[in-house]
Amino acid sequence: MAEIVLEHVVKRYPDGALAVDDFNLDIADGEFIILVGPSGCGKSTTLNMVAGLEDITAGKLIIDGQVVNDKAPKDRDIAMVFQSYALYPHMTVRENMGFPLRLAGMDKQTIRQKVDEAAELLELTQHLDRKPANLSGGQRQRVAMGRAIVRQPKAFLMDEPLSNLDAKLRVQMRTQISRIQKSLGTTTLYVTHDQTEAMTLGDRVVVMRAGVVQQVGTPAHLYAHPSNLFVAGFIGSPSMNFLPGQLKGGGTVVTALGEAQLPDRSRRALDGASGDREVIVGIRPEHFEDASVVGDKPGATFDAPIDIVEAMGSDVYAYFTVKGEGASSAELDELAKDTGNDLHGTGLSITARLDAASGVRRNSTAKLWYDTAKLHLFDASTGKNLLEAN
Amino acid sequence: MQPATTNRKLMWWGINILVLLYAFVPVFWLLSLSLKNAETLNDGNYFPTHPTGASYQAIFQNDDFVRSLINSIGICLISTLVAIVIGTMCAYAIARLQFPGKAAILAMALLVSMFPQIALVTPLFKIETAIGLFDTWPGLIIPYITFALPLAIYTLSAFFREIPWDLEKAAKMDGATPYQAFRQVITPLAMPGVFTTAILVFIACWNDFLFALSLTSTSNARTVPAAMSYFTGATTFEKPTGPIAAAAIVITIPIVLFVLVFQRRIVAGLTSGAVKG
Amino acid sequence: MTATPTPAAAESADLQIEEETTAIARKRHNEAKAAERKLGLLLVSPAVVIMLAVTAYPVLYAIWLSLNKADLRRPNDNHFIWFSNYVTVLSSPIWWTAFGVTALITVVSAAFELALGMILAIIMHRTIVGRGLVRTSALVPYAIVTVVAAFSWRFAWTQDLGWLAPKGSAPLTSFWPSIGIIILAEIWKTIPFMALLLMAGLALVPEDLLKAASMDGASAWKRFWMVTVPLIKPAILVALLFRTLDAFRIFDNIFILTSGSNNTSSVSMVTYSNLIRGLNLGIGSAMSVLIFITTGIIAFAFIKLFGAAAPGADPGGRR
Structure with missing residues (x-):
């Protein structure tokens, strides 16, 4: 040993x-x-x-x-x-x-x-x-x-x-x-x-x-x-969803999912970063939820046009596409290549993992909630996580 | 696969019997000739009516034949051994090492294997006469090795490429020195290929007729195939059919034994070097 | 390319490290390469030396002899005569007859061997009973000494003696029957070799592909011609090339069966007669060189016209 x-x-x-x-x-x-x-x-x-x-x-x-x-x-x-x-x-x-x-x-x-x-x-x-x-x-x-x-x-x-x-x-x-x-x-x-x-x-x-x-x-x-x-x-399966976004002064982040207010902890971590900037927003599938199941936990909601629903028993995977270009970076391209996923559809595909009790159905619009406290913000050019002090 | 029906099996047995007939009819014909006695020899029957071992007795009492049998065995064994040693070294280098001129060596081997041997008979005859190798064992062994080498190199390098050389790494991790890794892991894996190649090379040497005929003049180094063509009867009028047939059977026995015992390996060896489409 | 962004000041230091490490890697690599190269050359040298000594030198010597008048019966009359020997050979009907006979035997036997070899290959590949038995017995003709087989055929067709000889006739004493028997002997001996090479090709045809073809509505006959044959084309060409070159050298069978009587000599046979029986080394060598050239042309034609890949032409390239 x-x-x-x-x-x-x-x-x-x-x-x-x-x-x-x-x-x-x-x-x-x-x-x-x-x-x-x-x-x-x-x-x-x-x-x-x-x-x-x-x-x-x-x-x-x-x-x-x-x-x-x-x-x-x-x-x-x-x-x-x-x-x-x-x-x-x-x-x-x-x-x-x-x-x-x-x-x-x-x-x-x-x-x-x-x-x-x-x-x-x-x-x-x-x-x-x-x-x-x-x-x-x-x-x-x-x-x-x-x-x-x-x-x-x-x-x-x-x-x-x-x-x-x-x-x-x-x-x-x-x-x-x-x-x-x-x-x-x-x-x-x-x-x-x-x-x-x-x-x-x-x-x-x-x-x-x-x-x-x-x-x-x-x-x-x-x-x-x-x-x-x-x-x-790389870590996590299904993997994290990435959306391009803008970080506005005052801790607001704007993405294809709409506007979201960052919680205090995140705002503090961003301290020193001034003015508007381009970011990539990361949301793990499990940090989405059916808005009707969530109750009134803090977070943001949006309307998702659900394409496909996979009921796994323990939970439900919902797939939908939002307008806009996908986040692009060398790192993400490499990941896509490694998984063999080189399909580039129009729009931005998102995976959400919802509670089994969720009533989302395929080809219908559902109101989804996401946990703003669990958002990850990455610098659009360096890829560094802005919320993690290194 | 569906379970084979009896009819299909019967059909295949029928086809198999045709193959057996194709392969063995000429061989058994020689066997029966060698067993016929002098009275029935010329009766034209496929099977001998009164089998006798007289022809075999005759050839084994014939010093020239016994001598040529010894020549055949000795010359082919030595040629095989040397060709395998040299061929193994060369094939290992070709399969495993990077060095300049590899393609040239393979091209040369290919050229030699396609070479019309008759084109070498004159110069070899002249050279061997000049340096005293004519009508000696080495005089045949050297050309045999040469023409066996391409076969050996191609077959062996094909086999060597199949060896999982990663095992060498595994052996190193298991605590083996390079020599131990070679001796205990690689050698046992390479042996079947070497052995198979040796059989093929031996068969090729055993089969030679042209060199044995042109580069010998006495029973000193003449091998059986050449000696058979010089067979004469006890008297000038007696046709040596029986003894020739007996001699043919004698040199066929080791070949048939090889084939029976090592069928799988011979097939693997013959096909390994050739088809890499 | 480090995880932390590199301050500009450290960049030159990085560059230096890069150069140093590359130099180290290159030095170790070159040392290992040199050792490997040395070992490689050492290991191949005996084979190369022997092959060169026994073929290249004699070939050059044969070319030299072919340009000389070299008759062992008149040893004092040896001198350089340019291409006279070639003129003699190429204007001799004996040579052209032998050449025609050899070409005929080569073409006919290669064609039959391909057809019959394919049948045997399919039998060996597909048989559902006694596969070992079939393969073993098919190896017998391959392994048997050519001279032995030739004697078997000679005796079989000898008047009175042979089981195949028709009553009161001697087929080996006239031209066409002799050629037929020579071809028969040649085919019998080499079908197995052909079949084994083709079988190795057949083994590479994926079973699923044939199933897919039959789902697409191809009959067995069509599957063979439209799926199997195109896929094993390389194996077919290699086998044909080998066999053609080999058949062109035919000697043993003719020597035993007819000794070249009734114009049945092959080019190897007439060369042998001139060399060993006639002791005319000049003429014999000229014939040797011509055979050598013809062999080269055949091989070249195969490789250029049909794209036959010589086995091992890409050593390890595909792995």
Whole structure:
């Protein structure tokens, strides 16, 4: 078990391309850290540098107080779970899991015992003599986990370990990974592009974009206080709605949804910002509500021409389009590209998550309310969250 | 797939039998010739009426044949071994490393594999006579290796590209040194491909006739296919049909065994290098 | 590109860091590259040296010999004679007969092999019973020594001896029957090779595509011609190229079946006769060079006219 410290770590490719820029992170002993971001953001490169599979161009990697930049992977005593699982096809499950121990020169009896223990933990006992080719995807994933667990390394590195599983199994394995990590208390660095995994698994989450750390914090903090447009758009599902707007003096914000008065707390945070300015307003789907259900909580209301209604049982998703151009920024474009959503309809599509008791119907106009206290305001040019003092 | 009806199964069995007949009729014809006795040899029947092992006795008492059998086995085994070692090195580099001239090497290998061997017979004959390799084992082994190399390089590099090299990384993470990773993870994965290629190369060497005919003059290095064409009967008037058939069957046995045991691998090997549309 | 906006003063420092880190990355990269290049060249060198020594040098030597009068029966009369040998060869009816015979055998056998090979490939690919058995037995003709197979056909068609020979006639003593038997032997031996290459192509045709075609109303025959064939065209061309070049070199079968009697010699056979039997190295070498050139033309024609991709022509490019 170990502390892992990354100090000003840089990865630059020989053609000058920057994969990771000035990465700083202190990982505490036993902490579960998630690296998350769209593909190509440098998260896997960072993981590979910690593993020792890629060299570090500049900066320091410190494991347990020792700089390990130039150590071979085998001398770092960390285990890795690969996206492809990387199981040895010519070895049985038992041999796969025992391989690191065999390399470490452990005696057969001990290996047997340790593999049996790990297999028990992962419910693989009855599969120990099978080859990987004869296992299901979930079983293979568990063998890969088992191979990492048996040697009791200082840290686990996991490179999108669940992305090859189907949705249901992924949820199941997610809780299992969480349980195992908590019971072993091993420092874990986990890479994923799935924000749900990031939110549910991590003690702390590191959001990356284009090689640069955007924000580090607990899942709840990232959700409630995203430091910029990118984090706000990346974290949360369905994702935050963005509308271009003007911030007027006196704490009034004007968007396609109409005019809204910001609460005092927000006004105070904006202090110093003077005059009218262009902003991007962010509203999470769950901060909308059917006006008839809300009662008289403070907020703003508007008429929404509902296109589609999806009743999920626990709540209702309502989709509608308002007039006007969508908010545009490089960060939002990148997010759209990552999710494969490159449809540009006319107008601005908005998703609202309403109470199940709501009576909204498709192709009708509904009066919706939104919580002005939960509005996020971003600078239209830099994308920085104006309400979060950095 | 729907459950196959009995009729469809019967139809396919019928077709399969046609394939079996196609493949085996000429082979069994030689077998039955080799088993016929002198009286029934010329009766023109497909099956022998009085089977006898006399032809086999005759050829194994014939020193020239025994010698040529030893030549065939020895020369083909050595050629295969050397071609595989050299070919593996080359194919590994082509599949895994970046270096200049890769395309040129592949083009050269392709050129060699399409080369009309007859065009080499004269110069090789002259050169080998000059340096004393004519009618020796190395005199055949060297051209065999040359013509086996393209086959070996193409097949092996196709196999090597299929190896999940990411496992090398996994092994490193599991604490393996580069040598351990190669020895315990990569080698076991590469062996089936190497072995398959060895079979294909051996079959190719075993099949050669032109070089064996042109680059030998005595039983010193003459292989069975060439020796068969020089077979004469005990007397000048006796036709050596029986012994030739027996010799043909003898050198066919190892091939048929290979095919029976390694069918899957041979199919995989033959198709791997060739079709990458 | 940092998260915090960079003050203008720090920009030059940033630029310097950028240059330094790039230099470090480049240096490490170049060192690794150089080592990899060295290892690569080291590993391929034995194969390259052998292939060059055994083919390139002799080819040059053959070209030289073909420009000389080089007759082993008159060793004192060797001298440089320019293209006389080529003139002799190209004005000789023996050469042109052999060339015609070779071309005939090549075209006819390649055509039959393609058709029959396709049938065998489909059988091996589609059979619902005894797939292993079919594939195993289909490999026998491929693996068997050509000379052995040739003897089997020769005996089969020999008067009195053979089960195929019609009573009182000797088909291997006249031209057309001989050519027919040579082609038969050639086809028998190489159908499996053709079929395996085509089968590998068939395996790449997605089953769903054929299902979609049949939903679109295509009959089995139409599915074959309009879906399967276009998709496996590369496999067909590669197989045809290989087989054409191979058939053009035909030697073993003719040597055993007819020894070239009754004008059934192929170009390889007449070359062999001039070299080994006639000991006329000049003429033989000229023929060798002509065969070499013809082979090149065939390969070039395939690649240019049909766009046949040589296997491995794009090493790893598609992965």
